[in-house]
Amino acid sequence: MIFKRYESEGLAHYSYLIADEGQAAVIDPRRDIDVYLQDAAHDQAYICRVFETHRNEDYLIGSCEIEEATGAEVFHADKQWDYRYGTPAEDGQAWMIGRLKIRAIHTPGHTPGSMCYLMHDPNGNPWVLFSGDALFSGDAGRVDLLGEERLEEMARLLYDSIFNKILPLGDSIILCPAHGAGSVCGSKIMERTWTTIGMERMYNPVCQVESEQAFIDLHAQMLERPPYFRKMEVLNLEGPPVVGRLPILSPLSPEDFGKLMPQAQIVDTRDQVSFGGVHIPGSLSMWDHVLPGFAGWFLDYDRPILFVCDPENAEDIVRIMFRIGFDKLAGYLREGILSWVVSGKPIEKLSLVTAIELCESMKTDGDQFLLDVRAEEEFKGGGLKHAKHIHLTEILENLELIPKDKSVFPLCRSGNRSMLAASILQREGLENMKLLTGGLSAWQASDCDFEL
Amino acid sequence: MIFKRYESEGLAHYSYLIADEGQAAVIDPRRDIDVYLQDAAHDQAYICRVFETHRNEDYLIGSCEIEEATGAEVFHADKQWDYRYGTPAEDGQAWMIGRLKIRAIHTPGHTPGSMCYLMHDPNGNPWVLFSGDALFSGDAGRVDLLGEERLEEMARLLYDSIFNKILPLGDSIILCPAHGAGSVCGSKIMERTWTTIGMERMYNPVCQVESEQAFIDLHAQMLERPPYFRKMEVLNLEGPPVVGRLPILSPLSPEDFGKLMPQAQIVDTRDQVSFGGVHIPGSLSMWDHVLPGFAGWFLDYDRPILFVCDPENAEDIVRIMFRIGFDKLAGYLREGILSWVVSGKPIEKLSLVTAIELCESMKTDGDQFLLDVRAEEEFKGGGLKHAKHIHLTEILENLELIPKDKSVFPLCRSGNRSMLAASILQREGLENMKLLTGGLSAWQASDCDFEL
Amino acid sequence: MIFKRYESEGLAHYSYLIADEGQAAVIDPRRDIDVYLQDAAHDQAYICRVFETHRNEDYLIGSCEIEEATGAEVFHADKQWDYRYGTPAEDGQAWMIGRLKIRAIHTPGHTPGSMCYLMHDPNGNPWVLFSGDALFSGDAGRVDLLGEERLEEMARLLYDSIFNKILPLGDSIILCPAHGAGSVCGSKIMERTWTTIGMERMYNPVCQVESEQAFIDLHAQMLERPPYFRKMEVLNLEGPPVVGRLPILSPLSPEDFGKLMPQAQIVDTRDQVSFGGVHIPGSLSMWDHVLPGFAGWFLDYDRPILFVCDPENAEDIVRIMFRIGFDKLAGYLREGILSWVVSGKPIEKLSLVTAIELCESMKTDGDQFLLDVRAEEEFKGGGLKHAKHIHLTEILENLELIPKDKSVFPLCRSGNRSMLAASILQREGLENMKLLTGGLSAWQASDCDFEL
């Protein structure tokens, strides 16, 4: 028997493989499906069904890829929408995977047709709930995807789904949501990596509300919506293109890389320290740990992408981009940034300063422009006193707010987002930037006496 | 963060690795510790603590091996016994692994000092109970290890541990026992591979009892006790020898194998069909899937062991034997049984018959001796009408009950144990044996009209 | 830099990957190309060229698969034939792979357009000759593929290629042929796994001849030609179908397996001992070590194939079949033969006898029909005195030569081919067969006094 979770890092997306007596099923597969195929084969099982909990908006679903590989039958939720593949699952519909019964439960709220799937143990007792984006560990699914006008409606639906359908299943049920901490699909998801309905009932803030209205007040919020969501939504209805083999990212010499630059977007996945040290003019800083979260915000699907990265990460980068549908991957710099500097090609730098250095310069000079690029909640939670807040994702529309005659210090919690902001600004022609390395965390850890 | 389970196949032993913020701990490690080291390293964590739930009797503990490799501090339960390593854990004692609090709960019954360890989530809420051999999925730990005279006493202790210490922790706690289905430490363990306290409260028979006495009536039983338990118990107090590198099983030519045979025990891990086809005279049939369960019953620690196996399984076999302390591994037959037959060396066979063939011969002849070698419970649950029951583990003491002048048909459920029985009897000189291939399962599946 | 050889086991096919400074090329790729892609990526190289030494007849070429994956340019030999892909290589044409110069040398004989490719070291000195099927270690390529009427013509061409083009390159050149020992493309290939032109000049029998005529006398022979060669030749001109992902072999329950049997061919890849013990009626015995060599002889491309195998070998079996173009793979028996016997389904057996048993029965009885199924050369080299010779591949056409009223003993060197012969005969209805386990090797190793 298999009951296994897969985390797509960066997206914090969870998918699940179950298998029993030679049959297997995947819940919410990602697009690179090799792990499911391998694990199922190892257990001498074939994947005969795929269950989608909802039309996903933050990654491309792997259902069609699996269907092509194994002939599996695909069941999707949101039957009211116009899918070009698969079959809609009905509320109450049930299937057997070996001895394991799976039953669909309609739990609208995140989307109108969202489904949970309840798995029973080999003895037939309710056991595991695959809850999709209805209920997470410490949070619930966002209800703003259909727009502000339907926000309250969706929140009411979700309230009903959670309180009248999910929680009544009982404290002892193991809860398996579609996302973990770090997902854009739930900003307050906890790091309780495995959970139960009972733990959510007791500790999840959205389950503590006294009334439907209190739930709406707490949870019915318009959240950030990365522009790539639109593309995911469209492709997840059409069925993403089936490819079979993961694309290959071509290694490029500095010469070949340079030739492709005029038409391309350049993404540098090295860390803030390396990027600050030296980078290629015009490149964006997206550290590989945060690439999955930012690619969909700042990259254009229609232009080729060039990467500067640790060459050992090339395959991981392809996977990340493949999962969110970026197919125009032009290549990466062979032997990394060193080959570039050795070839004498043009470079740029971004000065890194420590908290103490920033602090000193603020004391003696005062002519800094502190630019806090964190999310609004973070900014409200405290920061440097005179900082101006422009969220990272809104910088391009607010360039005019940033002075060209001052030293600009982009700020964030640990320095990664501020380096991305700085790289965007540098590409737009801004000079005189300095980066607080380690971000506000470093500031707090230092003994700077300047008022935070 | 890591929260991961490891199954030692065949033993159905579960161990667990947890890690957070660079620190890691293992609960009930097995002796081949490479998996823990690798996974901890991958998470950039070092193993700083080992927690034992009790003095294990069915495998060798890896605590000393980890201590040697990482300098981890070892905590054991059963402090009343004379350990030569580590430190006793105290009831209520707590530790931090990163942000995860671990608290020891004294839950005697399986052994006098058995401990459970309750892990809290990063927010400090009770989360996961490592329950050792106190409570399994569908069963509870055996209470007969201290002998019949203390059977009831231990059962009372376990009743108290389960009903007054474990179940009160609440339905929503994830329950992580030390064994899964197939272990000799609990014959009724269910295949609900992950469970919660609530599911056990509702579905575990030992939790359904009305009173302490009912629990004792149900659960206070003397069970089979493989002879190797004694060795495990001794070594798990002394601390098993630390080796660092897993032993290597030498490939042997038929000539070299033959030279070592006079002093050695020969174990053939191929399946019943292959073993029946051809095997080396004197060898015991222990299919590799059941080897971990039978090695400790039928093999002698003091004599070297030779293996006939699929050569690709050689490392797995070393692991299996290493986990239960067999260190005198003399080698395996290079290129398997084929090299033996090609070299023209002596062989033996054991005839395989189908249910229909057996059925026919019983109708026409009647002079068969049907020898059912299953466990007593299985035998009572139904079998062939005229079969004589001698449990597999008691055959050697009951040789005189088996007639030499009849066709002997050892029987079991699927044919593996009966082939082991046949190989033992053949080694003891019995002839005229035939094997019902596929065992009673095959009989039931066929349309034999002879009364079962 | 990469200079690496890949062996396709069973076929004894060698392919080569070379890479330098980010560029890579493959010589004679097999159809499952993942190894080349992975190794090239690991070296930060992309495969920009594929070189074929000739139109292969014993496996499907992976050129089109690579072209699809990386956009590589494909160069083939035998430009006189009508390829549907790639570009013909010209004699003397040269390419650079990083600093490594590759030069084509026309060496006809095996096929009319066969090419060798001479690789120079980074300093420009001649270094390695990829010799395709022109010259092997200990043998030369077969010259009979265009039929008997062109046999001598092709042999003369090959003589010229070897003596006037290859050997003059000098003793110090490393020689990299397309096959190693065990290939059907050269029956005398030696186990000198790496060789040089000098070693072949000195030790290869085909290089020892005094004259062209002596070469023809020695080497111009019509050899066995498995029927699947025809299919390979056709597909290697058309370009084999491109698939991307390796097919998946479905695990089947005994019930599902049974349902598919009427339309299917059944191949059992277990060893002779297991197959003799128990097998499914109608199945052919092709031990997995010899499967690549026999599948093309005895299996039909148009009917689905079912496998009985060690489940851990399922992926290897897919690879083997995929390499020679068998795409109708219906599945394999989940959990192997044991699931079949446990389910009580019909089985058959084939008796295994030892040399001593056979010898005794020959002395006392004499009514055996000894059927030697080895190749003619082997048979001429010695065997059992009264054996009748019918080559394994000719048994089906010679069924009438095999008596139905005698005990038939198929014989070969080690027992694998004779078991295949026995399984064919059993499928055709012959009874009364017995197998000399270990074959004539076992006979020779025993002290049987009956005259060999």
Next chain:
Amino acid sequence: MIFKRYESEGLAHYSYLIADEGQAAVIDPRRDIDVYLQDAAHDQAYICRVFETHRNEDYLIGSCEIEEATGAEVFHADKQWDYRYGTPAEDGQAWMIGRLKIRAIHTPGHTPGSMCYLMHDPNGNPWVLFSGDALFSGDAGRVDLLGEERLEEMARLLYDSIFNKILPLGDSIILCPAHGAGSVCGSKIMERTWTTIGMERMYNPVCQVESEQAFIDLHAQMLERPPYFRKMEVLNLEGPPVVGRLPILSPLSPEDFGKLMPQAQIVDTRDQVSFGGVHIPGSLSMWDHVLPGFAGWFLDYDRPILFVCDPENAEDIVRIMFRIGFDKLAGYLREGILSWVVSGKPIEKLSLVTAIELCESMKTDGDQFLLDVRAEEEFKGGGLKHAKHIHLTEILENLELIPKDKSVFPLCRSGNRSMLAASILQREGLENMKLLTGGLSAWQASDCDFEL
């Protein structure tokens, strides 16, 4: 059969595993022996012999580790020295590994007792020469290890070994030396990764000499000798300590790392760009690609070593250090330099300048101190006009030659060694340093008009 080469990267050390018919041998094993054990096991072979070509000076030999693991017999060369393990090989002594004959040939010169081992193919023909440090691809072993007074004597011995013992074996023999390009044991080794005696006879400069005297004139040179050679020589006579399991490098929080710093040496294995961006005060820059070559020059065996590295490289770093006997490995910074900067701890930087920037500043200012740290041959081969030459390994003894009142620009070919030099100088208190990123290669590639 196995005939496989293993490269220890960075050291450019080659070792070899051979196996036939269940027996295996290793030539010049490295200390981390897991690869040999795994590959031998996979071929169903056990390692029964180890052959050393000479007492190695640049890495620790794995002979004792293998002896402990498999009971192999160890043969060493240099029998005149006082080994504490193994048995001396005698000139002409021969062994069989399956069908492969190995014969020892005394080839003094690199050391007095150096041995080559000639392997014959399965037919008994001379096939492969394991030449140790006698003859490389494009170079010969150094003859200066016994000191200047014996330089000529050793060179004469080596001349005799090469010309009278090795070359006469014939052009067609495959030559397998103990080192490839990049080794400190031969500065001119070519990138012809596989070679033959014939190719060396024709293309190796040391084989082109007209006379013994010409050989001496060309080759009898005192070369650089890293200080760790002495330790290797001693341990390779005593037998390096046997450990079984590779040590584990502990991940350390910034706090724990900081606590260990006062007693420790800090090595930063990130690239020049990252190191320049931010590093920990007092740390030495040794990029992981060059770590094996520099660790033995600049690190002290008696003080613990702390690493700043890509955490994914931690195991590789342990391997590198283990191979050259550094056992006091205190740990590495968990989550790398980012955790350090986020924690607000003190950092340092080293400015990176481009060739154009340097060029401009030289034109306008002229007050730069250009410090060329390359080897003397490289320096003589061309560089920046006004540069002062101090070899990297002699900087510490020549600190007084470096002005404190000028901008100091350490220079090397590509920027790695100059960054190491800069980090040493920074640790010694020098300020005002700037690094030409990409080194002289970048200079040459740019259009700087300042005279090179």
